[in-house]
Amino acid sequence: MAKKPHATPNLDQLESGPWPSFVTGLKRLAKDKDMMVDLLGHLEHSYETRQGYWKGGTVGVFGYGGGIIPRFTEIKDENDQPVFKDAAEFHTLRVMPPPGMHYNTDILRKFCDLWEKHGSGLIAFHGQSGDIMFQGATGENVQKAFDEINELGFDLGGAGPAVRTSMSCVGASRCEQSCFDEARAHRAAINTFVGDIHRPALPYKFKFKFSGCPNDCMNSIQRSDMAVIGTWRDNIRTDEALAKKWFAKHGLNELVNDVVGMCPTRAIQLKEIKDVSKDANVSSVAVNDSQALEINNKDCVRCMHCINVMTGALAPGKDKGVTILVGGKRTLKIGDLMGTVIIPFMKLESDEDFEKFIDLAQRTIDFFAENALEHERTGEMIERIGLMNFLEGIEVEVDPNMVSAPRTNPFVRMDGWDEEVARVKARQAAA
Template sequence: MANHKLRKTPLLDDLQKGPWPSFVKDMKQIAVRKPMVNDLLGQLELSYKERVGHWKHGGLVGVIGYGGGVIGRYSDAPEQFPDVAHFHTIRVNQPSGWFYTSQALRDLCDIWEAHGSGMTNMHGSTGDCVFLGTTSEELEPIFAKLTEKDWDLGGSGSDVRTPSCCNGMARCEYACYDTMDVCYNITMEYQDELHRPAFPYKWKFKFSGCPNDCVASIARSDLSVIGTWRDDIRIDQAAVKAYADAGMDIRADVTRKCPTACMRYDGKEIHVNNKQCNRCMHCINAMPKALRPGKDTGATILIGGKAPIIEGALLSSVLVPFMKMDKADDYQEFKDLMERIWDFWDDHGVNRERIGECIERVGLGNFLEAIEVDPKPEHVKHPRTNPYIFYEEYFEDDGTDA
């Protein structure tokens, strides 16, 4: 039984109807023991009633020595809902690939139960383990307990954000590089920048092991690292036959859906013109037992993705078509590239300008020259169909004067 009077929430109660899971139901369970969550439900009910949000930014909050990791939230109706007068969010740097031991999860939950609302978001779109709702006074005690258990805060604000990755080689046969190792390595490399902001503005790294891009790095990160291969798709023709024998219409479901028409099925075997393959992954996803990524694997580095804030949303575009993600070399080639990009952005970026916006403003050619990357056909948007791009053979001498 609750020691406090539970809020009436007739509008929110509607959200508990239907076959899907309900966050209202979860929150009501916690509200019995946590007055903060009880007031949260009350404020949310008011928002549904008035169709107005009741959160405000309020004062800056954080922990000493760190620039990011905490997001201040305050109620604009603290008299009505005193237990959510402060409702700050804490971002905890997640383990690569979101693998936890059950003990680690218990540790996190125990800390949060003692010092916060008890509600978590596993995980936020940034990738972090997100603790939802605490007061300013609890921030330092939470931070002390987290670090005691070897956890650390993630990034927030105008800062390097917590890098995140798919679970790559841990669970997926498509992974073309060790995403979890790279993600951990880069997180440690930029640990200072993550906690003591030194970048001009937000910066997000995301690592996907293959072109399926399960962490949606192309849309959500300034620097997307997407696994790929540069040799040929591996084909097991016996497995192709097995798919056909099992009733798969390989022409209709696979080869004719190839966006570059680089493959054909002759009724017995699949043939791929690998030079034309654009790594859409459809065929491999459709016939995983018959088709696999090549053996010469690495990653494509793309730059400039972001959600709409100042300019519109941008998808990352290709910067380096292929880079070996070399663990033995501590990913030095990637880090060197990153340093050159950072130097350029620091020198030429304007206030609150993401790298994608900066590149659009200065022009890709100038950007490439500054970071010492040679222009390549892959830098061209839709190179196969772009009428403004000409290849050398177009200008081959035909014996007449132009």
């Protein structure tokens, strides 16, 4: 039995209503743990005053420089003593999840047991960078909890100016749109740079994210320094039985309005079967006895819309790989930045392909480490130095797929134009 609970009239109001209540969970923990009694008091005080009361500090585990988020209370009495003394330290362990966030009940129960013993009993699945967050341990218990978690085969994630914990989608394990082995790429990258996760020494954070197709369920373009997104080069695959089944259920109006009409590059047309092009770059599939969809794959930008609507009837091609974009992040400091293309396509299947990918990631991180200013993200660095300087630094050739449009102003020194034309032509001839 824990000590007497504090009055929590604000938090109590979050126990009603149909959605699962975290407050009810906190109260269950507070039955046995003084720490959680005081954590509830601490949180209630924030609700009353509309202010936060945690400060950071320095807490770590032996051998690592990051991965623990230290939290010390700032609610003190007139003698500078913590008002909620059993929650005066409430540190978090960030632990990297398996790719796709798969678990069995055995490992989850082990997490629960060790965290009930060493910590508060509160675990978040998952934080915004993908970490399992074991929330609420004293400084003394952080090492004990980590040792047990580590022995189970799990490791701390990133914090501060470091390579950060990554996320990958459910991907190949259960999604027909998957265009590469997301989990393998995720592990290959993160486990290569694990030293840069555990010993923060970069100018600022560096995030990888892995999405199996351009639906980008991991939101990698907007929130990772290196976004690895599945795509394909050959023709969209089709399945006539599933196409006819779809058409029988949805009809011509939906086919025209929701599929043909919403293609962003007008690559899809509805045609009489006899008029369908025989061109090698065309995919087609009959939807009934007389009409077929015709897709010009040269015009298709692999946006996924038609495949999302008619899943199975239409599917990504077989010549799969990834597009890599660099530099996404949210506002601070210079304004929002999307990741932009640096590798339009690369295969990611053989051991050699994965080595090439890791080599690219290594060159990118090395260049970032040497050239970014303190607290500057990859995208901000590229904004400052220009994409060309970045590409030269990581030894990647220019490609028109990297731009939405060529330059619209003449303000550039171009005295190297002729040599550059010769170089580009020589490269094309050699390819």
